[in-house]
Amino acid sequence: MRFLEFREVLKYKVVFNYNDIRKFAPGFHRRQLINWQKAGYIIKVRQGYYCFAGQEKSKAFLFFLANQLYKPTYVSLSGAMAFYNLIPEAVFSITSTGTLKTTIFDTKFGRFEYRHIKPSLFFGYQIVKQNDITFKIAEPEKMILDYCYLLKPNSIEDFESLRINRDLLNQLLDLKKFNRYLSKYQSPVMNKRSIVFKTYLNA
Numbered sequence: 001m002r003f004l005e006f007r008e009v010l011k012y013k014v015v016f017n018y019n020d021i022r023k024f025a026p027g028f029h030r031r032q033l034i035n036w037q038k039a040g041y042i043i044k045v046r047q048g049y050y051c052f053a054g055q056e057k058s059k060a061f062l063f064f065l066a067n068q069l070y071k072p073t074y075v076s077l078s079g080a081m082a083f084y085n086l087i088p089e090a091v092f093s094i095t096s097t098g099t100l101k102t103t104i105f106d107t108k109f110g111r112f113e114y115r116h117i118k119p120s121l122f123f124g125y126q127i128v129k130q131n132d133i134t135f136k137i138a139e140p141e142k143m144i145l146d147y148c149y150l151l152k153p154n155s156i157e158d159f160e161s162l163r164i165n166r167d168l169l170n171q172l173l174d175l176k177k178f179n180r181y182l183s184k185y186q187s188p189v190m191n192k193r194s195i196v197f198k199t200y201l202n203a
Contacts, residue, residue, distance in 0.1 A: 070114050
């Protein structure tokens with residue numbers, strides 16, 4: 001198969017894997033991917049995943065990539081805070097939460113970190129579309145709860161260290177939804193952390 005034909009068939013795929021290729025070319029040989037990689041036509045993101053050379057490294061692409069490399073997951077914690085413009089610093093790794101074990105992938109597009117949560121806590125994300133790229137990202141309420149659950153802040157200073165734009169967070173946050181999500185944890189520890197967070201929010 002010629003590369004131009006290959007690219008035409010998969011041009012709408014932001015990231016593709018061997019199974020995607022086999023759907024339209026059952027006899028396709030993996031060796032061809034290695035050859036196209038060496039020629040600079042495609043980029044290996046991680047084992048089994050590729051994208052076309054020249055792919056724009058946009059925030060939407062990185063979030064989509066985070067969703068695809070390890071499923072099921074959604075972007076949360078610092079990645080979500082950056083998406084909502086809540087923190088001033090650039091984010092050099094994309095952190096997601098999901099039901100699989102905690103792991104890290106270092107790729108040519110950056111570091112992708114995944115934190116484990118119980119299946120019962122896999123909720124509270126929205127599906128966003130930007131520049132024809134769709135990705136899953138935590139809602140502001142779930143982003144904060146993921147932070148409380150995974151990073152265990154126990155003081156106002158812990159929240160202050162994030163340097164979150166409190167005014168903007170107050171605008172984004174739906175406290176009724178936050179409390180509804182919090183009730184699903186059924187955790188006295190999470191209740192205590194949420195009280196600390198609300199104190200910080202209104203300081």
